[in-house]
Amino acid sequence: MQIKYLMDENLPPTYQIQLRRKEPDLVVWAIGDPNTPPKGTLDPDILIWCEKYDFILVTNNRSSMPVHLIDHLAQGQHIPGIFQINPSMSLGETIEELVLAALASLDDEYRDRISYLPLS
Template sequence: MSIQYLLDEHIPPLYRTQIVRRESSLIVRIIGDPEPKHLEDHLTEGRHIPGIFVIDPTQSIGQIIEELLIIAGASNDDEYQDRIEYLPLT
């Protein structure tokens, strides 16, 4: 797995803890607010972003973590580049 996750500062740290507990080889960092609107503008200007997954707050932590692990295990490095996707994908 070579996908890395950067979690918005508003995502509870429990997400990082549980992802790493399930798949210790994943790199998961918590960052400041990525400002999704700013990133949309960034894409419109022809620039690149690594990809954004927007979490559905009605999903449980377990469902979200499972989805992120499936994505990491089944995706190419740049598969989500320049895309904003809403979870769940499945």
């Protein structure tokens, strides 16, 4: 299984653009793109969408996302994972981490948890 990323709507579009440029075969969608949740979708609904379509959420939401994940799991649901952006990392460092994770991860390695960048 190849990792697919859904970029949170609060992340600058540069993340999606640079990921696609660095690794053209990587599936990188952003909230508000066609076939994704529309902008303004509540976090619990985004987690349901990620579960249904097997996307890892990439976000900078450190405050409410952990609470929503706990609630999501408590309802017997799952998620491929959430990657939390590190504000002290440069855009280039973040892109490198996301590409490395996509190319070198095991199936379900990030399932049902929040992983904080950098992963190593």
